[in-house]
Amino acid sequence: MNRPASPSQSFAAAPRRFALIPAAGVGARMGAGIPKQYMTVAGKPMLRHALDTFAAHARIARTFVVVSAGDGWIDELLTPELARRATVLRVGGDTRQESVLNGLAAMRAGASIGDDDWVLVHDAARPGLNAELIDRLLDALEGDAVGGLLALPVVDTLKRAGGDARSLETVPRAGLWAAQTPQMFRYALLRRALDEASARGRIGAITDDASAIEMLGLQPRLVEGSPRNLKVTLAQDAALAEFFLKGQ
Numbered sequence: 001m002n003r004p005a006s007p008s009q010s011f012a013a014a015p016r017r018f019a020l021i022p023a024a025g026v027g028a029r030m031g032a033g034i035p036k037q038y039m040t041v042a043g044k045p046m047l048r049h050a051l052d053t054f055a056a057h058a059r060i061a062r063t064f065v066v067v068s069a070g071d072g073w074i075d076e077l078l079t080p081e082l083a084r085r086a087t088v089l090r091v092g093g094d095t096r097q098e099s100v101l102n103g104l105a106a107m108r109a110g111a112s113i114g115d116d117d118w119v120l121v122h123d124a125a126r127p128g129l130n131a132e133l134i135d136r137l138l139d140a141l142e143g144d145a146v147g148g149l150l151a152l153p154v155v156d157t158l159k160r161a162g163g164d165a166r167s168l169e170t171v172p173r174a175g176l177w178a179a180q181t182p183q184m185f186r187y188a189l190l191r192r193a194l195d196e197a198s199a200r201g202r203i204g205a206i207t208d209d210a211s212a213i214e215m216l217g218l219q220p221r222l223v224e225g226s227p228r229n230l231k232v233t234l235a236q237d238a239a240l241a242e243f244f245l246k247g248q
Helices: 046-055 096-110 131-140 187-199 209-215 235-246
Strands: 017-022 062-066 086-089 118-121 148-153 158-161 167-171 177-186 221-224
Touching: 017 046, 017 096, 046 062, 046 086, 046 131, 062 096, 086 096, 096 118, 096 187, 096 209, 118 187, 131 148, 131 177, 131 221, 148 209, 177 187, 177 209, 187 209
Parallel strands: 017 062, 017 118, 062 086, 148 221
Antiparallel strands: 118 177, 148 177, 158 167
């Protein structure tokens, strides 16, 4: 005979998923008069593309965007509807990883985020993210012990250059992947990885969040992403991003 659960019986809550977008950079390589995340691509700022995608996704509990204390553009970006699903954290650091670490601390202070909840860290300058890619990442990492990231297998021939820009050797591409975002890890693990890297003076050596996880001896899962999810770094990247967005 099945007995009803007693009121005092506790059940573990299913982990929630939060998005975190570090957006405190200045984008100097774009040569624009404003930070690149606010440059218009396919009709709206790049950061707005990412915010809209996460805010519209039913499996994302809330989105946090980290900006610098003196950011003068973010308030104009948020519509009242978007503001109901996204929180601005004015705690940006000098580097991307400092912004992520500061953002994680602020998230914990302002919301009931558990150690086992997932955090999806996404570049503000990747406007091509869509719901399909988010679902692909969430499904692949369901119950994963470490977490992982979107990435693409490297298909080009790679060369190692010398100081005079001459090819020294061809680098085998077998097993090489180009990292993308989101990169998805549990809150406590990601914060521990970044805290330890910072304490050891290695925060500047971390190029993405997965790098910090790898420093703990763990192996993030690689989940195949998409060329449309490119990072806009140079002016010509914006044209390619617009091509993908307008073609969707």
